[in-house]
Amino acid sequence: MASDDEDECGYFYDDEDADEDGVAAFEDDAAPPPERRADYTGFRGGGIGAGIAADRLCGLRIFVCTPNPSSFQIRKGGRCYAGSAAITQESLYTAQKQDLSTVMNLLNIKQHQARALLIHHRWKIDGICDCFDRKGRERMLRDAGIVLQENNSLASGGSRIPVGSAKCNVCFEELPLNSVSTMDCGHCFCNDCWTEHFNTSVKSGKKQIQCMEVKCPAICDEGTVRCLLFGKYPEMAKRFDRFLLESYLEDNDSVKWCPSAPHCGRAIRVGAGERYCEVECPCGFSFCFNCAAQAHSPCPCIIWDKWNAKNTDSENIKWILNNTKSCPKCFKPIEKDGGCNLVRCKCGQYLCYLCGGPTGQEHTWSSIAGHSCNRFKEETAGKSLDTKRQQLQRYTHYCDRFKIHGGSYKVEMEKMGPAVAQRVRLLESDLNLPFAMRDGDWLTRAHRRLLVSRQVLSRSYAFAFYMFGGELRTRPADQATLGVAKNLFEDQQERLEHHVEHLSKVLNAGAPAVHQVENLSKVPVAHVPAMPEAEVVRMKQETVTLAKTVETLCGEMYKCIQDELLPLLVEPMSIAAYRPDGPDKAKELAA
Ligand SMILES: [Zn+2]
Ligand SMILES: [Zn+2]
Ligand SMILES: [Zn+2]
Ligand SMILES: [Zn+2]
Ligand SMILES: [Zn+2]
Ligand SMILES: [Zn+2]
Ligand SMILES: [Zn+2]
Structure with missing residues (x-):
């Protein structure tokens, strides 16, 4: 100093x-x-300052300082993100x-x-x-x-x-x-x-x-x-x-x-x-x-704040705790251990953990005839229920999905994460693979996409709860537009949900099982089975395609929220831009 x-x-x-x-x-x-003036500037700023000027204002504007301090030449260009x-x-x-x-x-x-x-x-x-x-x-x-x-x-x-x-x-x-x-x-x-x-x-x-x-x-x-x-x-x-x-x-x-x-x-x-x-x-x-x-996109700040305030409401939590998922066949409570939301009860019944409804055992979601549960159906709430209970039921619909995707994120982060890292190490060191294939970046990237889109999905339910709940004031003339935009959003959410589950399953199959990872330190790398070349090719193709789709769908959802839905609200709101790799480091x- x-x-x-x-x-x-x-x-x-x-x-x-x-x-x-x-x-x-x-x-x-x-x-x-x-000339005296020019020296003066040089003495004060030095070369570093000029470099920073170019860096901070990169593309925004370039000032060229001539020896005469009163004349600047300004060139304008496209904006660029300077990084945090x-x-x-x-x-x-x-x-x-x-x-x-x-x-x-x-x-x-x-x-x-x-x-x-x-x-x-x-x-x-x-x-x-x-x-x-x-x-x-x-x-x-x-x-x-x-x-x-x-x-x-x-x-x-x-x-x-x-x-x-x-x-x-x-x-x-x-x-x-x-x-x-x-x-x-x-x-x-x-x-x-x-x-x-x-x-x-x-x-x-x-x-x-x-x-x-x-x-x-x-x-x-x-x-x-x-x-x-x-x-x-x-x-x-x-x-x-x-x-x-x-x-x-x-x-x-x-x-x-x-x-x-x-x-x-x-x-x-x-x-x-x-x-x-x-x-x-x-x-x-x-x-x-x-x-x-804490980062909350694609949910706008105001909605996120409301959501968290509501989430800590003890009445709601008590009600939800009494309504955890049970098997639609044997009615025993169901616990989920993986990130995947297609769950099998001990009795053999398959069900969708998001809605608790029975499903077939086929994991490819598109093959489950007509199974779609991301929308809250007002009519199923029943006419006999009083308004308060109906509101709670609506809240539970969104809150369940918010929490379940959040839970999946945690598992995919804490358990699948190390497994994926291990698979990447295996791929990179597998001498049986052709040199060009000894690379696991695609797997790391796909896993990152999965984590980010899990959070996007989770928060999208907090957003939807308020956006479509009638609590926020919308422009009266735009009611019809809101209906159209709601459909678009829910279609996107549904497609994203399906592909995220699919990606989760593919990654889970490709990475070593969770129990093997837990004592990895004791298992020499050679003992974990390597993947045959054909299997690597197939998995890479499927993973890369799915990750790309998930990225596109997330981007579309952000766009729908920012450009179609938020402009319908009386109170102006904005969300952070979608970044496939998560917040800027x-x-x-x-x-
Ligand atoms: Zn004096
Ligand atoms: Zn003075
Ligand atoms: Zn915020
Ligand atoms: Zn059962
Ligand atoms: Zn379902
Ligand atoms: Zn799919
Ligand atoms: Zn810090």
Whole structure:
């Protein structure tokens, strides 16, 4: 940190240089030469900043900064996802410095001015770019309360540029130039008065300290604040630095704390313009960037919140516990051990675990004549039931499916996961297979698709419960459209459900059995039977096709929700885009 402080003090002395330039300019009655300006920028930002500018704004806009700071050439291109980053206490400084450097280089302004502008725009660089487009550099800076030295009236008029000595307008002392400080606005006061002003401001929690002159909007130079405070109130200087760092987390719409509990100590920064997105912190926690709840797409934040509130309602849970699945033939309670939802009772009866209805033993779902149970049928609720009970029955329909797919996810993650990993290792090391076939990526990918689509399915029931339950206000004129969209959605959900079960079964057959995996450490790899080449070819073909289908169906469901269903609601809602591999993995930012 010591070297950083020195660095900041460097800016401070540099500002004094700039003042001298100002005097020189006044005497010569000419603007500083452009080359001088270009050097100045180079000194501040360095090559790294320019690289970051290109990186963060990749494709969005490319600024080419010419030696003359007032002329920018802007090229527009398509937007691209910059990727998310995980920020720790150690890398917070770096993260903030990146954004500061970007803006300092883009606009050729000083660090405290860049910070004021960024705080004004809640650290959204794309917001600054838009604003730049609309207003131009001068007006954008003025609107954010930033006073530039190069065009402040006092400095250019020269009326109060101190020569030799200066009088402080607070304590009315006449002091030598090395005991006074001038801010961007040209207002000059003695260092003692400034120090007390900074001390009071930091004490009251301010990170953007304004000039002492009445009604002057200029933000004081950070380097000056730090250096003066450090001399008399070192604790306050430290607190000021902490405020500045924390602003990056508190005033920043692109950064949020990872909501993991216990807290992992990281904050996540997402790419420009991403609000409805899901990210995975390096600690393993996946969350919705908009509402900071656990990832929940394709269910919108508001619905997810309602669903969770309802789910913890003890009355409902009691009712559901009393209504667990029992065999349609022998009526004994059924326990499920795998992820698959075609279950066989001890008595030999096959049933669909989702609805409890009897089915044939054929697993290929399409061959079970007319078996379809993802829709809630109002008529089956029966006329004799009172409304409350009917509502509960409707809720149970959705809640059951939500929980069962969630349970399948857990099994497919915890038990099938290691089995799939083992099969991948076998495939990659099987010397009996032709070299080109010693690859298990397709299997890993398919398993990931399965996990993601299980969650999509599970959450789709939470969404459907509210979307079609009449509880959310829909546009009255769109009732017919809602009916059509509901059918489309339920068809998609049904197809997705069938193919997910199918994929689950194929993967389960291809990976070693669960009990073998549990004591894998004791079983040498050679003892687990290898797959004959023909079998690998067949399984790969089936798996890849199914995984592709599942991916397409998930994508279609997200599209249906975002484009067909959500626009029918009075309250606007949005969902994160579908990502076949799950939430974007935030990369740890180097300190
Ligand atoms: Zn004074
Ligand atoms: Zn001022
Ligand atoms: Zn975390
Ligand atoms: Zn959310
Ligand atoms: Zn039975
Ligand atoms: Zn069923
Ligand atoms: Zn299928």
